[in-house]
Amino acid sequence: MKKLLLGLALSAVVGSGSALAADVRIGTEGAYAPWNYMDDSGKLAGYEIELGNELCKRAGVSCEFVVNEWDSIIPNLLAGNYDVIMAGMSVTDERRETINFSAEYYPPDPSKYAGASNLDADFENLKGLKIGAQGATIQADYIESTLAADNTILTYETPDQSIADLVAGNIDLLLADNSFLAPVVEGSSGAIAFVGPDVSIGGGVAMGMRKSDTELAEKMNAALESMKADGTVDKLIMEFFEAGPFFGN
């Protein structure tokens, strides 16, 4: 009884109460600009937020975004905390084993290395370097499987931490999505630069859903199809990424 009262008192103060208000809950990281981030007003913004809201409108469902840390974003989808993942997640065969992907809403885009602009490294044969990536990403998989033998691999829980460590010089190289790195490199006023070759890993970016939610997947795919057809998706890509890749209709 006491706990119940405590619970009631707390929820009155915290005032969430909207747990089941929306038809569809969308999980996102909220820390991966320009895909999904918190703007100065403290609200979620970004490519996926605008895309997701328009998708829901066209699919005729009410949606709500939920912030969830990246490393538990698939487990918490399976646990039912939300129904859709929109968090810059690339389609991979490994992820396909546990979740279902919609059609892609961002075309395949190469990953890139960023490092100090005066970094002298032989990219044919990387050795003795500290190389970082965000944990549980395709980039982390790639460096762990191909570069771990001769280099030190570091993984980070959040994209922000990886950038902070790169700028502080704690790692020599960071491998990440071009779409995420490009504005960082541009805005760092020369502190970091793109170095080495592009690395093509993973497919495009798509919504992740539970395998059992086939009806929701059909609805979302139909909405996405209509948004691609009338050029809305490309327009949003232009708005948030300022450059392609586009779907091009």
Place this chain on the structure above:
Amino acid sequence: MLETLSLWFASNFGEQTAGWFDYFTNGKHLAWYASVRFTLLAAFFGALLAVLFGVLGAAARRSGFAPLRWIGLGYTTMVRGIPDVLFFLFFPLAFEQLVEFIMSRRLCSAEELATAVAWPPCQAAQWYLTTSEYLVMACVSLGIVYGAFAANVVHGAMNSVPKGQLEAARAYGFNSRQIFWNFQVRQMWVYALPGLSNVWMLLLKATSFLSLLQIADIVQWADRLGAPNYLARVGMVHPDWRWKYYFVLFLFYILLTVISERVFDWLQRRAGRGLALHGEQ
């Protein structure tokens, strides 16, 4: 309101001051200031539960009934030995699984239970955890962990109550329950408070783990605000400022410490009213 203040700053202290004023009062910062409520709520209710569990645990340890005594002893020794971070991660997840297990047995059909591959077996048994549920569980976790420390403190304090007081009470014809609550518990506070203030300080520090439970608390907001930002679209462009924001948190916790010490001084004086202590009359 904020805009008026911002204009006032601009006209009196120049554009730059006004710019900083705007920065420190933008939605993200306001959310940070507001998230202090999670810390304070968790500390307050956590402490309340810790005292409750502490008194119950100490009472169990002194019980004449052996199994109850073992529970009390087991509680104080085991829970004190488990790192609080670990307990923070373990308890809410385990509790959620337990609730979902019980609900699934009641709500899901036999067919669903037999064929399910995912957890929970059916959507009806799904328990959505939002910030308020997590906060309640954080309070309970804090209560259980620090209740074990409090139980130890209270147990020792009860032993410090002069035996003569209890014997006198018995001589006056009070029964053992009355003696326990009206004499031993009533008088033990003055011995327990110094120890409890230590437990409170530990508990207060442990509130910085709230972000482990996906609660957007002051630590998580400090992380978000201090993270380097190179995109004008996202907000003010700045390098890694996390240490500055963490430093503000240092000051905040020190402020809480100072206030707590004042409050405990006052409580100590109040608990000692009418008691003959250290030769005072």
